[in-house]
Amino acid sequence: MRPCGEAEWIGANVPGSMYLDLLNAGRMEDPFFRENDREAVRLSEYDYEYEKRFVLSGEFLEQERLILRFEGLDTLADISLNGIAIASTDNMHRSYEFDVKPFLSKGENVLRIIFHSPLSYIRDKQNDNPIWSTNGTKGFQYLRKAHYMFGWDWGPTLPDMGIWRPVSLIGLSDVRLGEVYVTQHHEVETVKLDIRVGLEYAPSRPVVARMNLLSPEGKSIELQQCETGEQVVHFVAEITSPQLWWPNGFGGQPLYRIEVALTSGDQILDQRELRIGLRTITVNQQEDEWGKGFAFQVNGYDIFAMGGNYVPEDNIIRRGTREKTERIIQDCIAANFNCIRVWGGGYYPDDYFYDLCDEYGLLVWQDHLFACAVYDFTEAFEANITEEITQNMKRIRHHACLALWCGNNEMEWAWVDWDINQSLKLKADYIKQFEYVLPKIAREVDPGTFYWLASPTSFGGFDRPNNQDFGDMHDWSIWHGRKPFTDFRNRYPRFMSEFGLQAFPSLKTVETFTLPGDRNVFSPVMENHQKHEDGLSPMLHYMSQYFKYPKDFGSFLYTSQLIQAEGVRYGVEHWRRNRGRCMGAVYWQLNDSWPVASWASLDSFGRWKALHYMAKRFYSPVLVSAAEEGSRVSLHVSNETFTELKGKLVWKLRDAGSVIILSGELEVSAAPLSTALCCTLDFSSRLDSDAQLRSHYLEYSLEASGKVLSSGVNIFVPAKHFSLAPAELKVRISEQDEYYEFVMTSSGFAMFVELDLKTADAVFSDNYFHLSAHEEKVITASKAGFSTCLTPEELREQLVVRSLIDSYV
Numbered sequence: 001m002r003p004c005g006e007a008e009w010i011g012a013n014v015p016g017s018m019y020l021d022l023l024n025a026g027r028m029e030d031p032f033f034r035e036n037d038r039e040a041v042r043l044s045e046y047d048y049e050y051e052k053r054f055v056l057s058g059e060f061l062e063q064e065r066l067i068l069r070f071e072g073l074d075t076l077a078d079i080s081l082n083g084i085a086i087a088s089t090d091n092m093h094r095s096y097e098f099d100v101k102p103f104l105s106k107g108e109n110v111l112r113i114i115f116h117s118p119l120s121y122i123r124d125k126q127n128d129n130p131i132w133s134t135n136g137t138k139g140f141q142y143l144r145k146a147h148y149m150f151g152w153d154w155g156p157t158l159p160d161m162g163i164w165r166p167v168s169l170i171g172l173s174d175v176r177l178g179e180v181y182v183t184q185h186h187e188v189e190t191v192k193l194d195i196r197v198g199l200e201y202a203p204s205r206p207v208v209a210r211m212n213l214l215s216p217e218g219k220s221i222e223l224q225q226c227e228t229g230e231q232v233v234h235f236v237a238e239i240t241s242p243q244l245w246w247p248n249g250f251g252g253q254p255l256y257r258i259e260v261a262l263t264s265g266d267q268i269l270d271q272r273e274l275r276i277g278l279r280t281i282t283v284n285q286q287e288d289e290w291g292k293g294f295a296f297q298v299n300g301y302d303i304f305a306m307g308g309n310y311v312p313e314d315n316i317i318r319r320g321t322r323e324k325t326e327r328i329i330q331d332c333i334a335a336n337f338n339c340i341r342v343w344g345g346g347y348y349p350d351d352y353f354y355d356l357c358d359e360y361g362l363l364v365w366q367d368h369l370f371a372c373a374v375y376d377f378t379e380a381f382e383a384n385i386t387e388e389i390t391q392n393m394k395r396i397r398h399h400a401c402l403a404l405w406c407g408n409n410e411m412e413w414a415w416v417d418w419d420i421n422q423s424l425k426l427k428a429d430y431i432k433q434f435e436y437v438l439p440k441i442a443r444e445v446d447p448g449t450f451y452w453l454a455s456p457t458s459f460g461g462f463d464r465p466n467n468q469d470f471g472d473m474h475d476w477s478i479w480h481g482r483k484p485f486t487d488f489r490n491r492y493p494r495f496m497s498e499f500g501l502q503a504f505p506s507l508k509t510v511e512t513f514t515l516p517g518d519r520n521v522f523s524p525v526m527e528n529h530q531k532h533e534d535g536l537s538p539m540l541h542y543m544s545q546y547f548k549y550p551k552d553f554g555s556f557l558y559t560s561q562l563i564q565a566e567g568v569r570y571g572v573e574h575w576r577r578n579r580g581r582c583m584g585a586v587y588w589q590l591n592d593s594w595p596v597a598s599w600a601s602l603d604s605f606g607r608w609k610a611l612h613y614m615a616k617r618f619y620s621p622v623l624v625s626a627a628e629e630g631s632r633v634s635l636h637v638s639n640e641t642f643t644e645l646k647g648k649l650v651w652k653l654r655d656a657g658s659v660i661i662l663s664g665e666l667e668v669s670a671a672p673l674s675t676a677l678c679c680t681l682d683f684s685s686r687l688d689s690d691a692q693l694r695s696h697y698l699e700y701s702l703e704a705s706g707k708v709l710s711s712g713v714n715i716f717v718p719a720k721h722f723s724l725a726p727a728e729l730k731v732r733i734s735e736q737d738e739y740y741e742f743v744m745t746s747s748g749f750a751m752f753v754e755l756d757l758k759t760a761d762a763v764f765s766d767n768y769f770h771l772s773a774h775e776e777k778v779i780t781a782s783k784a785g786f787s788t789c790l791t792p793e794e795l796r797e798q799l800v801v802r803s804l805i806d807s808y809v
Contacts (some may be wrong), residue, residue, distance in 0.1 A: 001162075004047040004114060016318045017074065017162035018048045018115070022315075031315070032594045032604075033513050035528045037156035044119050044159045052111040052566040054169075057106060063171035066101040068111075072165025075145040076116040077513040082109055083225065090146035092164065093347060093369055100169075118143055118801035122150075132420045133373035134410075136346075144384060146761040147345040148312055154589070154598035158315045158454055172262070174201040176270040178231075180260050182398050183448055184278060188666040191242040191278045195235040197260055204230040208263045209476065210237040214244055216254035244299055245277025245400045248361035249621050253277065254487070255358060255400065277358060277400025283450045291469030294494040295583035296339070296363060296403055301673065304583055304640050305363065306574065307332065307339035308590030308601060309498060310656045312346040315593050322352040327606050328591055329356045334763065335601075335612055336619035339363040341586050343499060344409035344455075345371035348392045357401035364401045365497070365586070367455065368438065370408035374422050377429035382437060389441050393644045405451045407434040408490040410474065412454040412465040415510035435460050455497050474498035478567065478600075479538055484545055485567035489574045489627070495584035502532065502539055503564035503611065504557040505595055508759070512605075513595050513808065519553045530597040537807055539597070548720045548808040555807035561610035562719075562752050562804070564599070565768060570612055572618045573625035576638040579675040587615075607761060610768040617710070617766075622670075624649065624678075624702040626714040631687040633698055633714055634680045639670035647704035649678050653686070656695040656723045658773035659751045661686065668702070687716060695723040697749070699772060713770040719751065727773070731801060737782070737790050742799075744777040750803035755779060755796040761787035771803075 001012035001021045010025040022028040022043065031040035060066075068081070074092040079086065081103040090098055100662035119137065126139030133141055136150035137157060151157035178198035185192040198208055210225040214326040222237045243254040256278065261271040284297040295302040313320045313328070332340060338359065342349060345369030357364050368389060375381065395400060411434070414420055415427060435453055442451040453460045458470035466473055473493035477483045479501050488499070504510065510519065510526075518525035521536055530536060535682050542563045543549070545639040550556040570588050575582040618625075622645055623638040639645045646669045662683070670676045693716040701711035716724050727748035735742045742764075744753065750771045755764050763785040771777050783789075791799060 001048060001050050004049050004304060006709075009051070012050055012162075014050075014052075014163045014167060015165050017160040017164055017316060018043070019158065019160045019316050020318055021162070025695065026306060031156065031158055034525045035519065037158060037594075039526070041119075041157045041159070045117050045162070047117055048115045048721060049161060050115070051114045053108055054111070055108050055425070056106060058106045059760045060171055061104060061106060062103075063173045064101075065099050066104055067172060068098045068100045069168050069170055070096045070163070070165075071167070072163070073113070073250060074161050074164045075118060075143055076114070078116070082113045091384055091388055092146065093144055094384075094495050095165075096272040100106075106581065113163065118145055118149075118159045118161060120487055129376065131374045131376060131426065132414075132422050132751070134414070134418075135372055136208075141370075141375050144369075144388060146312065146317075146347045146369070147371050147373070148593065149315065149392065151531065152345065154311070154596055155531060155593045156315060160316060166316055170458060174269045175262065175263060176200050177260065177262060177272055179394050180258070180272055180274060180398075181394075181579040181741075182258065182276055182475050184275065184276075184280070186242075186280055189240060189242075191238045191239045193235075193239065195237065195258060195260070197233040197509070199231045199233070199236065200264070203229055205229070205264075205516065207269060208258075209233040209235075210261045210263060211237075212259040213239075214238050214257040214259070214365045215497045216256060221256075221770040234517045234566060237279065241764040242278045245279040245358075246361060247298060247303065248333055249336065249338050249640065250298070250301075250303065250361075252358055253361045253400070255579045269583045275355070275358060275400045276398055277402075279655065280452070281363070283404060283452070283552075284405075284642055290492070290581050290740055291467075291494065292471075293583060294471055298363070301642075301756055302583060303673070304579055304638075305339040305340065305495065305586060306572075306584075306640075306647070307337040307341065307362070308615075309341045309343050309586060311343050311591050312593050313591060314604075317347070320350075322356075322700060324348075324606075325349075326356055328602060329360050329362065331602055331606065331608070331612065331763075332362060332590070335616040337362060337585070337615075339365065339403070340587060340590065341365040341367070343367055343371070343589070344369050344406070348396070350393070354396055354399040354401060358399055362401055363403040364399070365404045365406060366396065366402060367406045370434075372410050374411070374414075374426050374431060375429065376426065377433045382433075382789065385433075386437070386441060389438065390445055390559045391511060392719070393441070393445040397449060399528065402449055405446065407438050407452065407454050411454055411459050412460070412462060416462050416465055431461070452641050456575050470494065472497040473573075477569075479542075481553060482541055485542065485570050488571035491571070491574075492581055493575070494582060495586075496571070496575060496582065497584065497586050498588045499568070499585075500588040500599040501542065501564045501567040502597055502599050503609055504597045505592075505605075505609065506607050506756070507554050507557055509595050509603050509605055509607060510557065521553070521556055526597075529595060532597075536597075542567070546718045546720060547804075550807050551809070558754065558802070559807050560597070562768070564601075565610040565614040569614050569618050572615075573623070574627070576618070576623060577625060577627065577636045577637060577675055579640075586621075587611075590809060605761070608763060609686065611756075615765075617712075620710050622702065622709045624700060624710040624712065626700060626712060628698075628714050631683045631693065631716060632680060633683070635678045635700055636672045637668055637678055637702060639676040642672045644672055645670040645704070647709065649702055650702040651698060653681075653683060653696060653698055654749070656725060656749060658699075658775070661696065686688065690717075692716050694721050697722070697770075699770075713751075719804060722751070724751065725807060726748065726805060727803055729771075729801045731755075731799065732790060733796055733799070739780045740792070740795060741780070742779040744771060744779060744801075745775070746773055746803070748773045750805070752804045753777075754802050756800050757795075758800060760790060760798055
């Protein structure tokens with residue numbers, strides 16, 4: 001690889017990219033460090049050349065067709081073979097195949113690809129015909145390239161380029177498999193599978209198509225084969241006593257395997273393997289007293305969706321690995337997610353992403369790749385995206401996890417409410433693209449999966465797209481609109497698919513991109529790692545509403561995470577208390593693509609922010625939550641399981657010194673998949689002044705079979721006004737075979753107790769919790785979750801604990 005015009009070649013990674021190759025060669029600085037992204041983006045103003053020399057035998061050349069297959073070219077590529085131009089491409093989201101037999105020769109061959117500057121391309125297009133977008137470099141929508149590469153309010157502008165997915169040369173002398181499409185028909189005790197096997201073309205001579213269906217345990221259930229001269233073959237199989245696939249929290253994730261092969265005599269011409277889960281998934285939109293519902297219905301049951309919005313894991317895509325993605329998915333499961341939304345400003349993830357969601361039980365809401373922009377829907381653009389979407393729907397559609405296809409992110413909403421001032425022609429283009437062309441592709445390619453026009457939308461056709469009574473909703477009145485996060489309780493969406501607040505990552509993460517002199521939140525480096533156009537003003541706004549001003553830089557980072565966690569908790573607990581009216585809470589966002597202040601609950605190193613620990617609690621299948629109004633508190637139990645809940649609700653009103661003033665307990669029950677108001681406590685006679693409200697808190701827990709299933713603490717004033725006294729935290733550490741145990745105590749009431757390690761990383765069983773004086777809290781951390789192996793002595797040296805009062809005293 002080399003910049004066009006330079007003489008020196010450098011080694012290239014395939015799959016890889018220009019940025020990755022320049023980094024590996026020492027030709028550019030780390031774009032994530034300090035303000036280096038501002039310099040790195042200039043490298044995208046140039047064109048880059050890739051060259052591969054390879055030797056072919058005469059025997060290989062004798063095959064009837066020689067197919068050069070590119071699974072991903074990013075993005076504007078001119079391809080030549082032995083000096084002959086064979087193609088130009090302009091879409092990173094699709095694959096390309098070219099029959100190159102006429103251009104190949106025995107011995108050495110040369111494949112050359114020139115990638116042209118995406119910035120130059122979109123600048124010219126935008127200058128010729130300016131059209132609207134919210135984030136990123138203007139004109140990004142003119143190029144079928146991951147939009148986030150052009151900058152977003154949580155990510156840098158780093159429009160990479162290169163061969164980002166595998167390339168291969170395939171020799172063919174026979175027909176090969178085209179598509180394998182599996183449909184399921186569920187009956188009472190059986191599931192019938194219709195397996196449609198498409199051949200690339202009708203074979204010139206009969207071939208044998210074979211299908212082998214294997215159980216989750218690996219045993220062959222049914223083996224069928226037939227000789228055919230047709231282009232399509234159907235196999236029908238019946239599974240008795242089927243093992244159903246369920247989302248996380250509702251059952252297991254058994255996966256059946258389908259092996260398909262084409263043979264001629266003893267020769268295997270082509271073969272493919274699919275893993276499927278036996279399940280039904282749709283979206284239930286039943287009309288009711290509030291409007292029309294929006295609930296994922298799995299195997300006949302409406303479930304409350306709980307999860308986060310997934311964005312690309314790195315701005316340099318090919319630094320991603322299956323292992324990194326699996327860590328994110330495992331962290332979702334650890335925080336009780338059952339759903340994940342793949343946001344439309346990135347790219348369709350690799351196959352292993354969907355494999356992992358199948359295995360762990362995460363329902364996938366999959367956006368198509370259009371976000372926050374207006375598109376000029378020309379004939380060429382239509383043909384390009386039709387091929388892009390068809391290819392990816394065929395690739396992904398068999399996955400058990402796939403719950404919903406969605407046309408775009410926030411574009412109908414923009415036309416209605418964002419005053420984008422675009423032409424009627426472009427508005428008509430929106431309707432044609434997203435309400436006719438894309439749904440038509442879905443009906444033809446994957447009719448068995450629910451299709452949703454946009455997010456958010458209600459009815460389509462620009463009819464109240466963000467209405468809380470119909471469809472899904474995005475709520476940015478909290479954060480962008482500066483409304484208090486308590487205002488979430490005034491929202492009753494049918495499905496909340498985006499909402500959130502920002503926070504900084506941990507100090508350890510900040511240290512990776514800063515020098516000591518940069519560690520002030522208003523330094524140029526820190527502001528560069530805050531891509532929201534308003535910068536820190538919303539964060540300071542919310543901090544001033546709820547917390548005292550932090551005493552130092554580290555405390556500021558910590559307090560920002562408390563704002564984020566508390567805000568999202570407020571919304572989710574409210575919507576779970578209104579289960580039935582609301583059937584989903586998917587916060588923005590799950591992860592980061594670089595180290596930054598953002599809405600993510602996992603930072604770019606996978607470190608859990610306070611929000612992710614809070615999510616583990618508010619997404620717990622069984623949840624007890626409190627809704628306070630003045631000195632009155634109602635306690636609710638939400639049961640997102642298939643088992644009736646019977647337990648004991650215990651509450652204690654304590655003063656600031658943790659002395660119990662009043663207490664009570666009651667037997668409670670909640671039907672499966674329900675929520676219930678358990679009691680309303682009125683403390684108005686006791687908490688009859690500001691001083692009393694500021695010096696008391698309510699502690700509550702739900703217990704069953706001697707185990708605490710869920711618990712919480714409610715204060716009656718903003719935390720900045722609560723009468724906290726200094727609290728000394730003590731920890732006893734003991735080592736077990738597979739984990740460490742931490743027994744926490746405090747000399748006084750401690751809020752938002754944080755455990756962290758100075759340099760190592762670990763995931764604790766609980767964190768950012770409240771602790772009453774002189775009571776014990778047992779925390780564990782699996783040894784497998786530590787980033788480095790530590791002895792008990794090293795762990796004691798590494799451990800750092802603090803609580804809220806330490807952030808300002």
